[in-house]
Amino acid sequence: MxxxxxxxxxxxxxxxxxxxxxxxxxxxxxxxxxxxxxxxxxxxxxxxxxxxxxxxxxxxxxxxxxxxxxxxxxxxxxxxxxxxxxxxxxxxxxAAVARAAAPPDVAVFTVPAGPGSAALAICGTAGEIGAAVPVRGGGLRVLLGTVTGAALDTPAGRRAIEQAFHRAAAGPHRTVPHLVDVLEKAVRDLAPAGHLRATIVDVDRAGSVRAVRCGSPDLVVAAEGRAAPAGVPEGPAIGSTGPGGRAAPGRVTGRRIAVVGTGFTDAHGQRRLRVLDQVAVGDDPARTAELLTRGPGGGRRTGPALVVDPSPRA
Missing domain, CATH: 1.10.1240 (Methyltransferase, Methionine Synthase (B12-binding Domains); Chain A, domain 1)
Structure with missing residues (x-):
């Protein structure tokens, strides 16, 4: 301003x-x-x-x-x-972001992702960060992760991180490393001792997907009816190291791509990939994203979760 x-x-x-x-x-x-x-x-x-x-x-x-x-x-x-x-x-x-029908304890938003579509599920768990920004021309940029630190894990702190991402991601020519730089500065300004474990996903207008992992779980892709790791290189959490230690963005290919946060892996442990097999089932990204937030044994939901179908449904 x-x-x-x-x-x-x-x-x-x-x-x-x-x-x-x-x-x-x-x-x-x-x-x-x-x-x-x-x-x-x-x-x-x-x-x-x-x-x-x-x-x-x-x-x-x-x-x-x-x-x-x-x-x-x-x-x-x-x-x-x-x-x-x-x-x-x-x-x-x-208007490009629409809220899908979901149970009252989770909010699921659908948004175009290149020629395909994506769904972001948010359920208000501790430290949860989730933001989706449609890009002019049909692209999409998404931030998904969790924050650590008393100054960051507050409604105001999480909102400041998400707003910084919204402002930076809205430009048509932003790169994934630039978005990481913006978030790095936001985290250090808000809480020098805090950090953000996050995945940033960039879908261009043609449906090509690139992602960077900053202390977060690997992405998964649907392969032969099962979930398989995407193999995106992992870097340190945002706010925990200098620019030299960051991972480079990796390209992700698959009929369906899913991203979850560290809370998901903590909740499901060794059963993580078995639970993620749901990614390969069904045609509705919104329903799949909602299922991925379900806690083990019917417990409290764990979010956020992102599901991307880069190509239109057959």
Missing amino acids: RAALAGTTGNAMLMGIAEVSTPLGWVLLPGLLGVSARPRVAALVSAWAGVLVALSVVVPVIPGHRSDPQALLASAAGLAAVPVLAWARRRTRT
Whole structure:
């Protein structure tokens, strides 16, 4: 928000010094900053740009706009459209994420994943982190894991991690290592002694899947009716080491791909792969994700869980 307001102010000063009086010069940069931000931030940027436009008329030091009613009306209309466009952009992205029917103790969200689909199940277990971000063009980026540390394992701490991922993952050209860097900084800023065991999954518009493991269990793929490890290299947990010790992203192929957190392996122990055989059964990723959160012996659910079908159903 501060960067957007500073950019709007700098643009107004530059336009005033250059005595630019056309509405486009005053509205273009605030419009771009506002549309790319959240609707609330867009509204604030638009309002502040309107104040600066008014000052350019009232204060002789900043000549800026002529007191031409048509120029002022064009600027006002352009700035009023900024928060509306930001809201429409956010609504379009949110509409891609739908909540699927599930028992009351688990929330399952479905989302397009390239030409296929994915489902993310969240059940509010201790330290649970889960965020799915649709990417313009049909891609998908997902963060799934658990946090450790008193400062991180709070509603505010988990929300801050998820929001940092949302902001970083929304860009169309972000790479998986860049997302790890962003999360590394967020974890260290929030809790230098805490860490995040996570898997980041990136599905491009063609359905190609890449993933990086940071202290989390291996992904599994459906193979001949059973679950098999995907063989993605493992790196240290985020926040526990420097950039040099990180694992490189690995490519994952399979009809169906599943990701679970450390809580799943702790709960199921040696039976982990047997439970994960459910990944190869059924056609509905949402149902499979919900099944993977079930605790052993009907106990408390353990999440999160992600199921990805990179290709459309036959």
